[in-house]
Amino acid sequence: QSALTQPPSASGSPGQSVTISCTGTSSDVGAYNYVSWYQQHPGKTPELIIYEVTERPSGVPDRFSGSKSGNTASLTVSGLQVEDEADYYCYSHAGTYNVFGTGTKVTVL
């Protein structure tokens, strides 16, 4: 039940793209297409932005996209905006449990 591994930080200028990786194992990320991504602004509760690897809940801009290859999932934020500065967490179903990633702080330069 180890946390999924994410880079501690990522950054980009407005309009650029940033990609965050989420590395798990063949028991979690690699085993299921049930990876979600959450965005959390300081002092706020997390908000779901991607589910089932690539799906976006209604209301989430299409600037946010997800993908997966093997044991690693990725979140790409295209056309970075100031309001995208936040913490991002991946989350995976793992059969008998669920597990979050370590979190990535995205800074908009």
Place this chain on the structure above:
Amino acid sequence: EVQLVESGGGLVQPGGSLRLSCAASGLTLSGHWMHWVRQAPGKGLVWVSRISNDGSSRSYTDSVKGRFTISRDNAKKTLYLQMNSLRAEDTAVYYCVRGGEYSYKPTDYWGQGTLVTVSS
């Protein structure tokens, strides 16, 4: 208003117990898996526990197994987390989270959280 409201947090000594509650308002819990997620001050999100729609299936993260018990009362629209043998490392904001109809379905509603502080 649609919301999940947690209660029961507070300051407790190491080795002590607390029972968290999560009451649903304006939304149903029955038919949904429910989760507890915690976040230590300045730290990341950690999945703690989940319970099936009917309460027949429960699972926990390794660090709380044998100490925490999740339960639910669908008639009262309330989720619970009984926390025993509390340790300093259990200090965190505890969020109640509504999942989907299956354990792997995404979450939709989060409560605002209740702070648990374990300290002497």
